[in-house]
Amino acid sequence: MPGTFSHTPHAVVIGAGFGGLAAAVRLRSMGYRVTMLEATEQLGGRGAVWKRDGFSFDAGPTVITAPYLFDELWEMTGRKAEDYFTLKPVDPFYRVKFDDGSSFDYVGEEDRLLANIAAFSPGDVEGYQKMADHSRRIFEIGYQQLAHTPFTRLTDMLRVIPDMLKLENHLSVYSLVSRYIKDERLRQVFTFQPLLIGGNPYNCSSIYMLIHWLERKWGVHYAMGGTASIVAAFGRLLDELEVDIQLNTPVENIEVSGGKVRAVWDGHGRRHACDIVVSNADPSMVYTKMIDKKHRRKNRDWLIKMKKQSMSLFVAYFGTDKLYPDVAHHSILLGPRYKELLEDIFERKILAEDFSLYLHRPTASDPNVAPEGHEAFYVLSPVPNNRSGIDWEHRHEEYLNRIMNALEEICLPDLNKHTVTKFAVDPRYFQHRLRSYDGAAFGLEPRLSQSAYMRYHNASPDVQDLYFVGASTHPGAGVPGVLSGAKVLDTVVPQVASRAQMPMARPNSRMQVA
Numbered sequence: 001m002p003g004t005f006s007h008t009p010h011a012v013v014i015g016a017g018f019g020g021l022a023a024a025v026r027l028r029s030m031g032y033r034v035t036m037l038e039a040t041e042q043l044g045g046r047g048a049v050w051k052r053d054g055f056s057f058d059a060g061p062t063v064i065t066a067p068y069l070f071d072e073l074w075e076m077t078g079r080k081a082e083d084y085f086t087l088k089p090v091d092p093f094y095r096v097k098f099d100d101g102s103s104f105d106y107v108g109e110e111d112r113l114l115a116n117i118a119a120f121s122p123g124d125v126e127g128y129q130k131m132a133d134h135s136r137r138i139f140e141i142g143y144q145q146l147a148h149t150p151f152t153r154l155t156d157m158l159r160v161i162p163d164m165l166k167l168e169n170h171l172s173v174y175s176l177v178s179r180y181i182k183d184e185r186l187r188q189v190f191t192f193q194p195l196l197i198g199g200n201p202y203n204c205s206s207i208y209m210l211i212h213w214l215e216r217k218w219g220v221h222y223a224m225g226g227t228a229s230i231v232a233a234f235g236r237l238l239d240e241l242e243v244d245i246q247l248n249t250p251v252e253n254i255e256v257s258g259g260k261v262r263a264v265w266d267g268h269g270r271r272h273a274c275d276i277v278v279s280n281a282d283p284s285m286v287y288t289k290m291i292d293k294k295h296r297r298k299n300r301d302w303l304i305k306m307k308k309q310s311m312s313l314f315v316a317y318f319g320t321d322k323l324y325p326d327v328a329h330h331s332i333l334l335g336p337r338y339k340e341l342l343e344d345i346f347e348r349k350i351l352a353e354d355f356s357l358y359l360h361r362p363t364a365s366d367p368n369v370a371p372e373g374h375e376a377f378y379v380l381s382p383v384p385n386n387r388s389g390i391d392w393e394h395r396h397e398e399y400l401n402r403i404m405n406a407l408e409e410i411c412l413p414d415l416n417k418h419t420v421t422k423f424a425v426d427p428r429y430f431q432h433r434l435r436s437y438d439g440a441a442f443g444l445e446p447r448l449s450q451s452a453y454m455r456y457h458n459a460s461p462d463v464q465d466l467y468f469v470g471a472s473t474h475p476g477a478g479v480p481g482v483l484s485g486a487k488v489l490d491t492v493v494p495q496v497a498s499r500a501q502m503p504m505a506r507p508n509s510r511m512q513v514a
Contacts, residue, residue, distance in 0.1 A: 011278060015279065016280070037266060043234065061478075064221040069483040085223055086225075092105040135216075200345075200445070282434075310385065322375070328364065333406075333411070356381075361376070
């Protein structure tokens with residue numbers, strides 16, 4: 001364990017996404033004085049909120065799993081998460097609609113799930129049970145043992161290779177599922193989950209089959225008021241913990257001297273001296289844009305350029321003055337192609353004529369996010385990242401219209417006639433507002449060659465006292481991933497001599513807006 005400071009140390013957290021928010025809580029509980037610098041005008045990062053015409057739209061994450069990770073954070077401050085926000089189970093987890101008009105409800109209860117599988121493909125019931133047991137074993141190693149464990153040395157990776165081989169993690173998610181499931185539609189049902197963390201199920205290691213068991217174990221939840229209610233709860237908690245939050249304050253440079261972090265410089269020309277930095281910003285951007293080359297022996301520009309970034313997203317937000325009660329909270333709308341479409345997105349990096357979509361209807365669980373008698377929607381289409389060269393300035397409106405027309409045809413009749421507000425973001429949003437390398441929506445692609453030790457380390461190998469949380473850092477993207485990444489800080493960050501006494505609630509906010 002690293003040595004302790006002899007004074008009350010100061011930690012700067014760069015970025016207020018879920019990873020940064022969780023990191024700030026953990027650092028305060030360790031006894032650090034914490035300053036959080038956020039480039040945009042609100043907390044949340046990808047979990048921001050858009051409010052338009054009486055509607056509230058979650059900008060990014062909409063699926064909450066592993067709620068115990070939130071409970072842990074609040075408990076370490078002597079509080080209860082349930083006093084700050086409310087989670088509601090979603091049933092079905094997802095309704096998967098296929099191009100042939102059939103649909104499958106992916107649910108949590110095993111008896112219902114097996115009955116749904118039997119109705120689709122009776123011969124796959126036994127295969128699913130074997131697949132689920134395999135995913136449970138992967139979960140017990142890959143998640144319960146390794147998700148919050150740092151991989152800072154090659155030996156850390158070598159010691160888990162025997163388990164990974166035994167669990168057949170050299171196979172892709174699709175290959176492993178196909179060993180157990182024969183119906184092609186069901187193969188798609190049980191392999192789309194890596195897309196939720198930026199992975200191609202045909203290239204993504206089967207270690208990510210742990211997602212299936214994670215959902216089975218803890219369920220799929222919705223935060224009442226939207227994911228933004230969790231972000232707001234973090235804001236309230238950090239205010240109570242006396243964290244200095246500065247919005248509209250992008251970090252431009254990390255000052256390094258003698259191989260150690262000394263300070264960060266923000267976009268307003270201010271220097272923030274500190275003992276440690278925890279970055280929730282994309283490591284590819286931090287290393288190439290914020291740290292001088294002379295301080296980087298491991299993370300050189302040419303090596304970073306060679307890394308495989310995840311796909312990007314086109315996300316449309318819209319509200320209607322018509323109700324659609326038959327549409328599930330979460331719908332996966334699969335197009336006529338599966339493998340070929342994924343190759344277009346991840347490998348060929350072209351904008352295909354067809355698409356598969358994720359449709360989020362939060363008003364199914366929470367009518368309060370829309371005006372009375374209205375519905376709020378969010379639809380997501382995976383698209384290539386900005387290495388594609390796609391001219392989104394000219395393609396944006398046409399692609400949005402194609403998606404809206406497809407939704408009208410598939411599941412939302414008369415949609416265009418009843419749409420009262422709509423807008424969308426494309427890969428430019430991820431690259432410019434969220435400062436994500438290549439406009440990738442989920443950081444590094446979760447391939448086996450970019451997992452654990454081969455992913456960005458939680459503790460920088462180049463700069464002492466620089467740490468990372470977030471999508472590109474071990475264990476990876478998704479809300480459980482980034483919260484687990486913040487948990488790694490408990491192991492790698494220097495401990496303070498005496499842990500903090502958690503302050504009680506206070507009436508005055510410390511949040512600053514530059």
